[in-house]
Amino acid sequence: MEDEILQLSDVTVHFPVKMSLAQRLFSQKSVVHAVDRVSFSLRSGEIMGLVGESGCGKTTVGKTSVRLIEPTSGRIFFAGHDITHTRGEQLRRLRKKMQIVFQDPHASLNPAMTIGEAILHPLSIHRLELGSLELGRDTFEQWAVKKVLSTMTEVGLTPAKHLYYKYPGDLSGGQKQRAVIARAIITEPKLLVVDEGVSMLDMSVRAKILQLMLDLKRRHGLTYLFITHDLATAKFICDRIAIMYLGRIVEIGLARKIYADPKHPYTKALLQAIPIPDPDKRHNKVLPRGEVPDAVHPPAGCRFHPRCPAVLATCGWEGRDFVDFLDEHLSDPNRAGDDESILGPIEGWRADGLVATLKANPVNVEKVVERVKAVLAEAPIAMTQAIESVSGRNRTVTVRFRSPDQLLQTNVQDRLVECLLYQ
Amino acid sequence: MTEAAAQQQTEQPLERSSSSVGRLLDLLIQQRRSLAGAMFWIGVVVFFSFIFIGLAAPLIAPYNPQSIFLTPPSQPPTLQHLMGTDDLGRDIFSRVLWGTRSSLEIVAIGSVLALIVGFPVGLFSGYVGGWIDRGLVLVMDSVYAFPGLLLAAIVALFLGKGVFNIGIAITVIYVPTYFRVTRNHTISVREETFVEAARALGANSMTILWSYIAYQVLISIPVVFSLSAADAILTAAGLSFLGLGLERPAPDWGLDLSDAQKFLSSGAWWSSVFPGVMIIIFTVGIAFLGEGLSDIANPLLRKERA
Numbered sequence: 001m002e003d004e005i006l007q008l009s010d011v012t013v014h015f016p017v018k019m020s021l022a023q024r025l026f027s028q029k030s031v032v033h034a035v036d037r038v039s040f041s042l043r044s045g046e047i048m049g050l051v052g053e054s055g056c057g058k059t060t061v062g063k064t065s066v067r068l069i070e071p072t073s074g075r076i077f078f079a080g081h082d083i084t085h086t087r088g089e090q091l092r093r094l095r096k097k098m099q100i101v102f103q104d105p106h107a108s109l110n111p112a113m114t115i116g117e118a119i120l121h122p123l124s125i126h127r128l129e130l131g132s133l134e135l136g137r138d139t140f141e142q143w144a145v146k147k148v149l150s151t152m153t154e155v156g157l158t159p160a161k162h163l164y165y166k167y168p169g170d171l172s173g174g175q176k177q178r179a180v181i182a183r184a185i186i187t188e189p190k191l192l193v194v195d196e197g198v199s200m201l202d203m204s205v206r207a208k209i210l211q212l213m214l215d216l217k218r219r220h221g222l223t224y225l226f227i228t229h230d231l232a233t234a235k236f237i238c239d240r241i242a243i244m245y246l247g248r249i250v251e252i253g254l255a256r257k258i259y260a261d262p263k264h265p266y267t268k269a270l271l272q273a274i275p276i277p278d279p280d281k282r283h284n285k286v287l288p289r290g291e292v293p294d295a296v297h298p299p300a301g302c303r304f305h306p307r308c309p310a311v312l313a314t315c316g317w318e319g320r321d322f323v324d325f326l327d328e329h330l331s332d333p334n335r336a337g338d339d340e341s342i343l344g345p346i347e348g349w350r351a352d353g354l355v356a357t358l359k360a361n362p363v364n365v366e367k368v369v370e371r372v373k374a375v376l377a378e379a380p381i382a383m384t385q386a387i388e389s390v391s392g393r394n395r396t397v398t399v400r401f402r403s404p405d406q407l408l409q410t411n412v413q414d415r416l417v418e419c420l421l422y423q
Numbered sequence: 424m425t426e427a428a429a430q431q432q433t434e435q436p437l438e439r440s441s442s443s444v445g446r447l448l449d450l451l452i453q454q455r456r457s458l459a460g461a462m463f464w465i466g467v468v469v470f471f472s473f474i475f476i477g478l479a480a481p482l483i484a485p486y487n488p489q490s491i492f493l494t495p496p497s498q499p500p501t502l503q504h505l506m507g508t509d510d511l512g513r514d515i516f517s518r519v520l521w522g523t524r525s526s527l528e529i530v531a532i533g534s535v536l537a538l539i540v541g542f543p544v545g546l547f548s549g550y551v552g553g554w555i556d557r558g559l560v561l562v563m564d565s566v567y568a569f570p571g572l573l574l575a576a577i578v579a580l581f582l583g584k585g586v587f588n589i590g591i592a593i594t595v596i597y598v599p600t601y602f603r604v605t606r607n608h609t610i611s612v613r614e615e616t617f618v619e620a621a622r623a624l625g626a627n628s629m630t631i632l633w634s635y636i637a638y639q640v641l642i643s644i645p646v647v648f649s650l651s652a653a654d655a656i657l658t659a660a661g662l663s664f665l666g667l668g669l670e671r672p673a674p675d676w677g678l679d680l681s682d683a684q685k686f687l688s689s690g691a692w693w694s695s696v697f698p699g700v701m702i703i704i705f706t707v708g709i710a711f712l713g714e715g716l717s718d719i720a721n722p723l724l725r726k727e728r729a
Contacts, residue, residue: 068623095625107616112638121634122624183624 004080005191005223006065006098007041011074013060017296032295034060036247037074042191047217047224049238049255051270054229055292057247062193062227066098067091079190096126099184103196105176109168115157116164119183120148126187147186154219155182155212174205178212185216193225198233210237231274235259243267246295246303253415263417265310300353301404302419312420313385316404319351321383329375342371354401365392372399447720454719463715466649469708476520477527484517488674497691507693509679510686513672519697521674525586526705529659532590533597534652538644540594541601546640548602549609550632560606567599571654572661579667589668593658597651604647608640615639646720649713653706660702676702 014031035057042048050058063069065076067083075084078098086094102108109118123130123144132140152160155178168176177197184192194213198206214237216222228234234241235255242252243266251264262268269288288307293299299306301316306324308315327346342364349358360368369392376384388402409416410423454460476483485505486492496512498504506515548559566574575592582588612618613636621631662668663677671678676698683694 066623068619092625092627095623100620100623102616102620104616108620110617110621110635110638113634121621121626125625125630180620183620187624 003044004041005044005078006225007077008061008065009039009075009077010037011039011061011064011076012036012072013057013064013069014072030296033247033298034295035064035071036298038244038247038249039074040242040249040252042223042225044190044223045217045221046240047226047238049234049241050225050227050244051231051234051241052229052244053292055246055295056244057295058227058229058244059195061244062100062195062225065225066095066100066191066193068100093126093129096122096129096187097189098191098193099187099189100193100195101177101180101184101197103199105173105180105200106168108180109176111168114165114167115152115171115179116145116148118168119151119179119186120144122183122187123147148182151182151186152179155179155185155216156208157182172205173201174209177201177205177209181209181212181216185220185222188220189222191223191225193227195227196229197226199228199230206233213237231270243270246292246298248303248418249416250304250419251415251417257414261413263412263415263422264304264419265308265421266304269309302407310421311382313382314402314405315382315386315420316407317383317386317401318354318404319356319399319401322356322387322399322401323349323351325379325383326375329379342368343375354403356399358397359395360392360397362395365395365397368392368397372397450719451716459715459718461715462711463719466708466710466712466715469704470712473523473705473708474527477524480520480524484514484520486514486517488513488518488521489672490514497686497689497694499691500693506697507691509683509694510691515679515694515697518674518679519676519701522676522679522698522701523705525669525673525675526656526659528586529589529593530652530655532587533593533655533659534648536590536594537597537601537651538648541598542605542640542644544598545602545605546609546632546637549606550613550628550636552610556606559602563599563602566595567603571596572658575658575662576665576667579662584668584670586669589659589662592662593655596658597655600651601644601647604643605640608643609636612636612639642720646713646717649709649716653709653713656702656706656709 013035015034017030017032019030038057038061040048050061052058060069064071067076067086071084075082077083078094083091083094109115113121127140127144130140135143149160149164152158152163157163157175157178163171163175168179171179181197197213198209201209210233213224217224224237226234226238238255240253241255241258242249243258243264244250245266251258251262251267258267259271262271266288288304288309290307293303293306297320299316299321300318301314302308305311305315305317306321323346326343326349330343330346343358348360349356358368369390372390376387376390386401386404388400390397390399392398405420405423407418407420408423409418411417412422451460451463455464490513492504492508492512492514494508494512496508496510498508498512500507504514504516506519509515509518544559548556575589575596578592578595579589582591618631618635621635626634659668660675660677660680663675664681666681669675669678671682679698680695680702683691683698687695
């Protein structure tokens with residue numbers, strides 16, 4: 001499409017896990033699944049929010065979009081051109097058109113450069129494309145300084161001539177973020193990725209910077225990819241939002257529709273987590289249980305299923321979920337009884353994909369199978385319904401799960417949701 | 424206001440604020456009463472006095488350091504010969520003053536060359552990383568593992584005597600020091616957000632390395648410079664003492680010390696004490712300068728980082 005500025009198609013980013021030599025020799029390579037098959041597109045002039053908890057891969061998506069991180073697979077299109085494999089001089093030129101603003105304005109500025117030099121630097125980096133040869137060095141320099149001063153004034157760094165020679169350490173956080181924004185927009189980019197751009201600022205400054213971003217968008221026809229963990233900020237500024245969880249987009253659509261009526265259980269939980277400043281309005285919150293799982297071994301099927309309040313039997317349960325369940329069961333003295341002596345110790349259980357196994361004394365195998373079945377029957381949760389069989393053969397007790405249903409993005413009321421509830 | 428007046432105004436840069444170097448200087452002056460500050464300023468005084476002595480030796484030395492007085496040799500200090508005369512009847516005071524000059528030359532050549540080699544190689548190694556970095560670290564570490572004086576002696580043996588050759592021998596010892604400090608600092612600066620931001624702006628590796636990383640890393644150099652210079656004086660004196668440094672009859676602390684030690688037993692203490700004292704004062708002075716600077720500058724570096 002003509003007016004699509006940025007399009008990500010099945011972008012996957014895996015990071016290698018740092019391992020010692022011994023680990024590398026004896027275990028298979030493991031990777032962090034930072035981003036898995038993420039697709040979305042940004043139309044020109046739109047503000048798209050990328051929302052999720054920390055560690056969900058939203059920053060990686062942002063950096064990959066502007067080619068600071070190489071995608072493991074998938075394709076990236078910028079203004080209709082495939083830029084997945086652009087490199088060298090071409091990539092350098094491309095950077096003029098897409099910029100990124102990082103979370104920490106102080107760390108983003110070189111402490112040895114004055115504010116003016118820092119904002120001017122993109123112009124000098126791209127001086128050849130900007131016509132420094134035709135203009136001559138002095139004329140170009142004059143033009144560049146004038147442009148820096150006008151951009152500084154535009155982003156509210158006033159008086160510009162006064163601040164031009166200041167070092168980053170002399171400025172306040174809000175001023176530094178304005179300087180970073182000035183540096184990003186001075187080459188007149190089409191796309192601006194804002195990675196937690198206002199998270200480190202005070203509330204009062206935050207509102208002003210957001211307003212500035214909206215003004216700049218209107219004046220320069222910018223398109224934003226706005227990455228944040230803060231739902232209130234996203235609601236204020238975004239046209240569309242994409243909710244990410246553990247490297248996957250779970251729901252994507254118009255911001256006001258998602259805020260009014262979230263569909264994915266994770267989105268619902270996130271929105272319920274926003275505090276309501278009214279002590280009388282307490283309602284029952286159904287928040288996700290436990291912690292965000294390790295991205296090195298993401299859960300099978302829907303990645304949210306182990307924490308999901310609305311989980312089904314077909315969401316992707318597997319062997320290790322049974323081991324976790326058993327661990328929890330055994331550590332509860334009221335329910336465990338003498339289960340520990342028969343089913344334990346928990347370290348004896350091995351999970352491998354859809355199965356969990358326990359090496360047991362051949363005499364005991366039948367007893368263990370009986371006890372596992374009894375424990376499962378007492379707990380009528382989605383996971384127990386996903387178990388296909390519990391069997392004992394030779395010296396091994398095997399708990400086998402059914403294969404999960406295939407998870408697809410489904411169109412639900414003008415948005416894409418990735419959840420079996422809607423399939 | 425006319426347009427020209429407005430133009431005038433934009434071209435008038437207003438007050439400059441202090442850079443990190445300026446801030447460091449402020450801090451050094453502020454902290455002159457603290458232990459580290461006092462050490463630094465004592466070191467500065469000693470260092471510049473010795474530079475003055477080295478430069479002005481022809482003017483302040485009462486005699487030619489090589490001229491022999493026909494009075495009996497090995498005179499104790501008198502008003503005529505402030506530090507006495509040596510076994511050949513030469514004025515020790517003049518020789519000690521002139522010896523400052525050769526020490527300074529050797530240290531300057533050694534430290535500057537080591538900086539010129541070690542700093543860019545360290546920057547490059549730290550920035551590119553990978554197997555090139557690992558290879559360079561291995562080479563530098565094996566040089567570093569060698570006892571300094573022994574290594575310098577071997578190099579000096581091959582190159583021969585003379586100020587420049589000793590300078591080179593000292594360079595070889597200190598290149599790994601500059602390399603390590605630069606490389607390690609480069610690796611930490613390389614991961615800073617502003618370097619990634621520079622990449623996002625479209626800067627190429629050369630620009631990133633020189634405009635963004637080198638300046639930051641340079642801050643850690645003065646400390647290394649002064650600490651290795653102090654060590655270099657000792658090494659240079661040691662080489663001369665072993666007969667691998669300068670050629671007789673050049674005035675040199677190490678050489679004079681070596682010649683004088685045979686007469687120590689006959690009671691001629693002055694011919695070995697004065698060159699020795701000079702070595703001690705100069706070394707301790709520069710070491711004070713380096714230690715003081717590192718104590719004061721490092722918290723500053725830490726604060727800038729935060």
